[in-house]
Every structure is written in structure tokens, then in C-alpha cells.
Amino acid sequence: MGQLNIVNSALDKLNQYKDKKHLLVGFDGFVDEIIHVVGQRKNEKEYDRISDIKSFSERIGQVAGLSANIELVPTQVKLGGNGPIMANAIIAQGHEVSYVGAIGKHFIHPVFREFADSCRKVVSLTDPGHTDALEFFDGKIMLGKMHTMVEVSFESLMDKLSLPELKELLDETDLIAFTNWTMLSNLNGIITEFGKIIKGLKKKPLVFLDLADPKKRTQGDIREVLQIISEIPAETILSMNLSESTIISLALGIKEDEILSRAIQIRQKMGIAGIVIHPTNGAAISTEKESAWVDGPYTAKPKLTTGAGDNFNAGFCNAWLAGMEPSECLAVGVCSSGYYVRNEGSPSRENLREFMQKWVEADLKEI
DSSP states (O other): OOHHHHHHHHHHHHHHOOOOOEEEEESOOEEEEEEEEEEEEOSSSOEEEOOSHHHHHHHHHTTTTSOOOOOEEEEEEEEESHHHHHHHHHHHTTOEEEEEEOSOSSSOOGGGHHHHHHSSEEEEOSOOEEEEEEEETTEEEEEEEOGGGGGOSHHHHHHHSOHHHHHHHHHTOSEEEEEOGGGOTTHHHHHHHHHHHHHTOSSOOEEEEEOOOOTTSOHHHHHHHHHHHHTOSSOEEEEEOHHHHHHHHHHHTOOOOSHHHHHHHHHHHHTOSEEEEOOTTEEEEEESSOEEEEEOOOOSSOSOOTTHHHHHHHHHHHHHHTTOOHHHHHHHHHHHHHHHHHHTSOOOHHHHHHHHHHHHHTTTOOO
16 A cells, blocks of 8 residues: 555544543653753844754864853743653543653642643652753754652552552553653563553553663663563554664664664564554554555654654554554554644644645645
């Protein structure tokens, strides 16, 4: 099936899809401060941004052994963390979400209040971390303060819910999304214990995982979590961006630069239902049923990139729950992300349909 046919087919199915599913998403939580880095200050109101990460690195490298003053301009404070952003996007696309994570220890942090009110159930284990997100046109640099994340554990969850209550929650869940393993040192335990519960359920939820940038974790840590994921007793999809796929390939002993072939080899090594790799210009998927690449609605001038991958994941899961073909799930994912980076917010179902229709009418050209 050609690219235009894939997008058209996904759009047709999205137009017919009216169901509301229940997802359990977790387990992090960050207050995101979106920041521009000043290249040149023109006057008190105007400045030129440092546009790309290479230029920023060169600016820093030029002052090695000296000192520098780099001006940061905060442009927005918003809810952050892979889990909350993905969950928020899932809610926007018409589903119910129960959220477990770090959005306030004694009370819900104000930046998460509206999100928490829109959830079916919230179990908050600790206070959120804080991220300074330096935004560039070709990506972002996330500077995280995450000392509270150590309090996210299965034991702390059991302090909030009894085991029968957790089993009941999972029994009512259509999809579980585990996100940000990299910053959650105790997430292995949560995945393992959830797996034990899932094994005993008659109706097993789908399982979706995004490890987030695992570069700072050891090869041993990465191999351990990949083994845990391989043993989850449910249909499981592991999603990653291009950089993350390189790290995971290295841990698995895979040497493959072509993205779709890399996805195929990772899935074969892990033995799970599917592997998704989503660079900025499209996405690849490998499942037993289909392996495919879909181009995305790329823009060279995104308004916001922090959370783009989480919105891709939300769109993908929306389509997966609708029973779409793997390539169609990619089409919905890339369009969810494409809408987000242009509009600085997650699309509703109607927003998403309109964006996909506009892209189709433009013959999948720049919009």
C-alpha cells in the first residue's frame, strides 16, 4: 500500500472510530519550563535565537577554559514528563485515562490540576521533577532535576492502593503505557509486578512502552529491562526515537543503520509484538503482520518540540486501540506529532482528522 493510500485509509477509519477506551499511563511527572537560548539581543523585546543544537554546542565550546554568559528566555511553563504529556494527548483524542505517577506528594501540583481533573483516576506517588527544556529548531536539550523520581516504586504504589484495587484497575484497562524508564530507577519492579497481575487476567490489556533517552543508563541496565519487556505476558509494543534505537541496538548487538531493517532486527531479538522507531521525518514499525515505513508531515520550523514523541505515541495508541493496521497506526502517530509541533498543543479527534485531511489534500506535501 502506498503512502497516500495508508494515510487515506487511516483517516477513513479514524472518521468511523467513536469508541472510548480506558488507558493506564505512568509513571513520571515533571514541570516543564520551555526556554529559548539567545544568540543576539537586539533590544529589550527582540532577540535572535540560537537556532540549532550544533550552534549552541559551538557557542559553549568557544569558551572552554574561559567563561560565558548565556541568556535563557522562558517562554512557557507547562505540565511535563513523558507520562503526563502522553496521557494528556490521549485524553484530547477522546479516551479515558487513569494516571499513576509523580504529580504531587501532599497535593496535586498546580500545573497538573486541570490534567488531574480530566483523568478517571489519579494516584500520585511523589512531587514532580523539573525540566529546563532548551528548544531549538532541530531538537531540544532537556535539563532535568529528578531527585523525587526515586520515590516512584511498586512499594510506594502499594501504599496508595491495595493489591485487589490494583488488580481491579488493571482488569478495567484496555492499554497500559509505561514511559520514561530512564529516569525511573524503580520502574523495572513496577513492570515486573504488573506482569504478574496481567498474567492472571482473562482480558489482557495491550502494553506500550517508551524507555525515553537511555544513554545515561548502563548497557547492563538496558539489557535487563529489554529482557523484562520480552517477558510481559501481553501484546507489547516498544516505541523509540532514532537516537534511542541506536542505543538499544547496541545493547542487543545489532549493527544496522537502515531504520526499518533495524526495527525488524530488534523485534526478532526481543520476540515482542512490535517495535516502533520514530525519527523526526517519519516512522517505522515491525510486527509479525507488517513491517513498514511512513513519512511524516515534517516542518523545518516547529513551534514546540518538547512532547512531540509523546504525542506520536498517543496517536499511535489511539489507532492501535481502534484496530488499525500497523502502518495506519504510524500515520495517525506522525500526524498527531505533526499537529502538536505546529500548534503547541495536542489535537482532539476533530483536530487530528482535519490535519490529516489537509495533508492528504496537499498530496502529503509541506502544510
